[in-house]
Amino acid sequence: MTAPVITIDGPSGSGKGTVARLIALELGFHLLDSGAIYRVLGLAATDARIQLDDSDALASLSDSLNLSFPYNAQCTQIILNGASVGDRLRTQVAADAASRVAIHPRVRDALMNLQRRQARDPGLVGDGRDLGTIVFPDADLKIFLDANVEVRAERRYLELIQSGQTVERSAILRDLEIRDVRDRTREVAPLIPANNAYVIDSSDKTAAQVVANIRDLWRARGLA
DSSP: OOSOEEEEEOOTTSSHHHHHHHHHHHHTOEEEEHHHHHHHHHHHHHHTTOOTTOHHHHHHHHTTOOEEOOBOSSOBOOEETTEEOGGGGGSHHHHHHHHHHTTOHHHHHHHHHHHHTTOOTTOEEEEESSIIIIIOTTOSEEEEEEOOHHHHHHHHHHHHHHTTOOOOHHHHHHHHHHHHHHHHHOSSSOSOOOTTOEEEEOTTOOHHHHHHHHHHHHHHTTOO
16 A cells, blocks of 8 residues: 555544545545445445345446545545435434445445545545454554444434435434444444554544644654
């Protein structure tokens, strides 16, 4: 790996997507939303009526994914085969499908090269759940961004409400608790900090404060 890489892993609602985008913008790096890869695959499988436990069919489908992540200060786009995916990836259906397809080792292997190809000059900032542990084990800087589940549920609720969806806070909290257990205890690439990751709790921090923290860590390593 020649291009510098920053990985930001963590659970849903920790703020890793916003933080990754702001860091990438500041450094002029490419951006990888690895969770979107699994969401795209989950939705594509649902559209194609492929069962989310059919690892062979899912691995085959994943070979056809052609993704890019153009972004600005306000948002990240997800372009699949030359077309914008839009808001479909931000639904609870997509989130649940992503978590379910991600448990299959064959699917993760099929999507590994797609993620690693995003690491090109001048550099890459990626957010996900196993980037620092599995996808980019030699990353220059690894962050694990966390927050308590009540704060994450409220953030997720506001995000969905702002997108025009009708949801209940209690349902979101329950879904996050279930996903946390599934993601943190699965045998394949569980959601845990890499041994050399810096753990940041964003429960009482703004995105700008987290970005400043990561910027300081980046500079302290002589990589600015």
